[in-house]
Every structure is written in structure tokens, then in C-alpha cells.
Amino acid sequence: MPCTQPSPNYTSPSESRGYLLAHTNGGLNQMRAGICDMVAIAHIINATLVVPKLDKKSYWQDSSNFSDVFDEDHFINALANDVKVIKKLPNEIGSSMKAVKYFKSWSGMDYYQEEIASMWADYKVIRAAKTDSRLANNNLPPDIQKLRCRACYEALRFAPQIEAMGKLLVDRMRSNGPYISLHLRYEKDMLAFSGCTHDLSPAEANELKTIRDANDNWKVKDIDPMEQRSKGFCPLTPKEAAIFLCALGYPSNTPIYIAAGEIYGGDSHMGVLQSRYPMLMHKENLASSEELEPFTNHLSQLAALDYIVSVESDVFIPTYSGNMARAVEGHRRFLGHRRTISPDRKALVRLFDKIEQGKLKEGKYLSDHVIESHRNRQGSPRKRKGPISGTKGTDRFRSEEAFYVNPLPDCLCQGGSRNLNSSIIIS
Numbered sequence: 001m002p003c004t005q006p007s008p009n010y011t012s013p014s015e016s017r018g019y020l021l022a023h024t025n026g027g028l029n030q031m032r033a034g035i036c037d038m039v040a041i042a043h044i045i046n047a048t049l050v051v052p053k054l055d056k057k058s059y060w061q062d063s064s065n066f067s068d069v070f071d072e073d074h075f076i077n078a079l080a081n082d083v084k085v086i087k088k089l090p091n092e093i094g095s096s097m098k099a100v101k102y103f104k105s106w107s108g109m110d111y112y113q114e115e116i117a118s119m120w121a122d123y124k125v126i127r128a129a130k131t132d133s134r135l136a137n138n139n140l141p142p143d144i145q146k147l148r149c150r151a152c153y154e155a156l157r158f159a160p161q162i163e164a165m166g167k168l169l170v171d172r173m174r175s176n177g178p179y180i181s182l183h184l185r186y187e188k189d190m191l192a193f194s195g196c197t198h199d200l201s202p203a204e205a206n207e208l209k210t211i212r213d214a215n216d217n218w219k220v221k222d223i224d225p226m227e228q229r230s231k232g233f234c235p236l237t238p239k240e241a242a243i244f245l246c247a248l249g250y251p252s253n254t255p256i257y258i259a260a261g262e263i264y265g266g267d268s269h270m271g272v273l274q275s276r277y278p279m280l281m282h283k284e285n286l287a288s289s290e291e292l293e294p295f296t297n298h299l300s301q302l303a304a305l306d307y308i309v310s311v312e313s314d315v316f317i318p319t320y321s322g323n324m325a326r327a328v329e330g331h332r333r334f335l336g337h338r339r340t341i342s343p344d345r346k347a348l349v350r351l352f353d354k355i356e357q358g359k360l361k362e363g364k365y366l367s368d369h370v371i372e373s374h375r376n377r378q379g380s381p382r383k384r385k386g387p388i389s390g391t392k393g394t395d396r397f398r399s400e401e402a403f404y405v406n407p408l409p410d411c412l413c414q415g416g417s418r419n420l421n422s423s424i425i426i427s
Contacts, residue, residue: 001415002334004150010143012081013046017120019089020047021098021127025055028069028303029327033404034131036151039083040144041128041135044109045117048084051075052131054300062300069300071157078155082147089125097124103134106397109141137403138386145403145410152404153334153411158304161294165287166308169257172286173309176279179255180245181313183306183328185235185320188264194320195223196234204265232346235320238263240352242273244343245317246362247370250277257313258282259306259324261299316340316379326405333379334407340379347373383409 022038024031035052042049051066066072076085099119104111119126128134135148157163173179191197192211197204205225212218228234236244245254256277263270274280283292283305295301303324310316310328316339318325325342332338351369354360385401403410 001336001413002149002153002411003413004146004154004411006143006146013043013084015046016048016084017046017117018048018123019086019093019125020045020049021089021125022049022052022131023055023127023129024052024131026058026132027055027323028300028307029323030132031055031300032152032156032327033323033402034134035156036148036404037133037135038128038131039079039151039155040148041103041112041116042083043147044112044144045120045126047126048086050089051085051087062298064298064300067159068298069159069162069304071159071163074157075155078157079151082150093125098127099123099125100127100129102129105133105394106136107134108136108139109144133402135403136397137384137400142410145407148403149334149407149411153331158308162301162304163308165291165295166305168291169283169286169305169309170312173255173257173281173313176255176281178314179257179281180250180315180317181257181259181306181310182241182245183310183316183318183320183325184238184241184258184260184263185318185322185325186238186263186269187261190235190320190322191264193218194234195220195225195228197225198229198234199237199239199269200265229349230346232344232349234345234349236343236345236348238270238273240348241317241319242276243352243355243362244348244370246276247367248341248374249367249371252276253279255279255281257286257309259310261302311335311338314339317343319343320345326402329379330402330404330406333381333405334411337379337381341374342377342379344373344377381408381412381414382406 020038020042022035024034026034031054038049038052051072054062054064054066054069056063072087076087079085099122101116101119103116116126158166188208188211192208192215195208195212197208200208212223213221254277256279258280260282283302295305307324307328311331316328316332318328318340321342329340329342332340348370351360351366355362360366384403384406387396388399391399
């Protein structure tokens with residue numbers, strides 16, 4: 001159960017030494033994690049946090065401001081005992097008093113208390129040029145970890161209009177009974193980035209390669225699609241997702257919410273999934289165009305709606321372990337380890353290939369195998385995974401399970417006599 005209250009030794013912010021500006025980077029969920037890290041860093045270095053600026057230049061090209069996506073006043077008030085937060089920098093602050101700093105990735109207390117805090121001697125404003133992964137996942141004081149959770153799961157609430165629409169979508173899904181949220185990451189940007197082309201036409205594969213080659217931020221240009229897929233680095237295709245759901249035992253009348261943007265290839269790739277699960281829902285057929293109009297052309301706001309419906313779902317199944325999948329999994333863990341089934345893509349690819357080759361048929365054998373191999377991949381309580389053995393330096397930190405994917409043990413405590421080890425595929 002959540003346990004985020006600070007210890008008796010926790011101190012509220014004293015007089016601020018300066019201002020921390022944060023320019024977030026990435027999509028919605030990358031920005032969310034970065035904002036929460038900046039809250040903790042502001043507390044560590046005794047800074048006043050200026051409401052962060054959202055990324056408007058990334059692939060998504062979203063013009064939304066902080067107050068368009070998040071409840072700004074709630075954010076400020078909820079953190080009053082942790083960090084002083086203001087909406088904008090005072091006018092009297094001159095440009096000569098500002099410093100732009102790229103904070104070192106995955107840094108601990110010493111780095112911020114010594115190297116960053118020492119900058120107050122020369123500057124009144126420190127601007128964090130990037131916010132993603134600037135704070136270590138592990139080995140931080142318990143009160144700092146709990147502050148990150150208070151920021152992420154209590155203070156960083158979506159704007160009222162997003163919360164209201166999200167609740168409406170959840171209610172409409174629930175009217176059909178318990179539902180699955182399927183994060184179907186089969187979108188043009190993800191396929192281009194990952195270099196995954198299985199089941200695509202040559203023209204589609206060439207289009208994705210052109211997009212990848214044109215994006216200067218995507219450093220890896222030449223990718224072997226077959227190797228990517230064999231290693232489990234590709235999102236499940238809609239057809240593979242359908243086979244996976246059937247193997248888990250979900251009946252054809254299961255309501256499924258598609259948490260995604262525009263599926264690449266549209267109906268040409270969604271046919272098998274749609275035929276096996278006719279009750280496929282998404283924002284556009286749950287709400288009218290008039291209801292969705294305020295959020296159109298704002299991908300961060302549309303992603304926020306998917307986030308809400310996914311967090312509240314009875315089962316969440318991500319087809320790829322990207323930022324959205326990790327953020328939703330962590331939030332669901334925080335709320336009591338709601339069922340999140342993470343496909344073992346590397347193992348599943350071998351099964352899918354055998355089916356395509358006629359060496360394996362769908363049925364009881366496949367179902368038993370898939371259910372058994374995913375019995376311990378459903379989001380049941382476990383401590384956050386540390387670094388992979390043998391890794392060093394930056395790779396060591398990169399290999400750790402991210403704090404916002406699994407906030408246990410820092411922000412969760414065992415409650416009552418509840419059986420925390422239970423793990424069932426279908427109720």
C-alpha cells in the first residue's frame with residue numbers, strides 16, 4: 001500500500017538560495033518523470049522551483065504549456081511543505097545571474113549538494129537544460145524517494161478538463177464490463193525509431209527508414225529488423241497481440257481499449273485483432289469529435305487521456321516497454337499492484353514464427369505455455385531490480401530498473417493480511 005509520508009526528521013524548505021528553471025524533454029511520460037525529479041532536486045539544493053517548461057520541439061511538436069496538461073495550482077499547493085513553487089521567474093532577475101547546466105545523469109545527493117549547490121555563490125538562477133534521468137534510481141535518502149512519489153502520484157495531477165474527459169472515457173468503458181487497456185505501440189514513430197518492419201510491405205518499410213534517416217536525434221540508422229525482432233526489441237504487431245490475448249484465455253467479447261495514437265497502416269494491420277475482439281474501443285469511438293475537439297492537435301493531452309484510461313483499467317497490457325508502458329506500470333504498482341501483464345516478446349516471437357511456419361497451432365498447448373510463462377509477469381509486488389551484474393559506469397545506472405517503474409520498497413508498505421504473492425491470469 002502507498003506510504004509516502006515523510007519521516008519526523010524531514011524538514012520543510014527554509015529560505016530559498018535561488019531559482020531552479022527546468023526545461024523538460026521528450027513525450028508526456030518522459031516529461032512527467034523529469035518534472036518529479038526536478039521537484040526532488042529543488043528540495044536537495046534548497047531552490048525555488050519555477051513551474052517547468054514543457055518540450056515543444058520534440059518529435060511530437062506539441063504547443064501545450066504546463067497548465068494545459070497539468071493542474072498547475074494543485075501542483076504548487078500540494079508541494080507547499082516540500083518545495084516552494086512559483087509560476088514564473090521574478091522580473092527583476094537579470095540575465096547575468098543565470099546559468100544553464102546539463103545535470104549529470106543518474107546523480108546522487110553528493111553531486112547536487114556539492115557541485116550544483118556551489119553554483120549559488122555566482123548565480124541566482126540555475127536552468128536545467130534537460131530533465132530526464134537526472135536523479136539516481138537508488139541509494140537516495142528515504143525522504144527524497146518519498147518526495148518523488150508525492151510529486152508523481154499526488155501533486156502532478158492532470159488539468160481538470162483532461163481529468164474530466166479521462167473519467168468519462170473510463171465510465172464508458174466500464175459500461176461494457178471489466179476491460180483491458182492494450183497499449184498498442186504500433187505507431188509510425190515507434191516503428192521508424194526501432195527499425196521494426198515485420199508484416200510490413202516493402203513500401204512501408206522504406207517509408208519508415210526514410211523517417212529514421214531524416215531524424216538527427218535518432219543516432220542508429222542501419223538496423224537489422226530481423227535481429228531486432230528476434231531479441232524482443234520490437235513491439236507486438238496487432239496480429240501478434242490478438243494471438244497473445246487469445247492464448248491468455250480472454251474471450252472474444254472482452255472490451256479492449258486501444259491506448260495509442262494512429263496505428264500504422266490502419267485497418268490493413270488491425271484486421272485480425274478486430275475480427276477476434278470486436279469490442280475494440282479507442283478515444284474516437286468512445287467520445288464524439290466535439291468532446292475531443294479541445295484536445296486534438298495536442299498529442300501530450302491525448303496521451304494523458306490514454307494514461308488515465310490505462311491506469312484505471314482492470315488489466316493493462318503494453319506491447320512495448322516504452323515510456324508510457326513504464327509510467328503506467330509504476331502508477332498501477334503504486335495503487336496496489338493492479339494487474340499489468342508484460343509480454344515476454346523474445347519468447348513469444350519464437351512461438352509466432354512457428355505458427356506462421358505451420359509448425360505450431362493455436363490451442364491448448366500454446367495457451368498453457370503462454371499462461372505458465374507469464375504467471376510471474378503480471379505486476380505482482382517485488383523490489384525494484386538493481387543493475388545488471390558486470391555492468392560499470394553509465395551502463396550500470398542505465399541497466400537499473402527505473403524508480404518510476406517500480407517504487408517498491410521506497411513508497412510502498414505491506415498492509416494487513418493481504419496476500420501479496422497471489423498471481424492469477426483471469427479472475
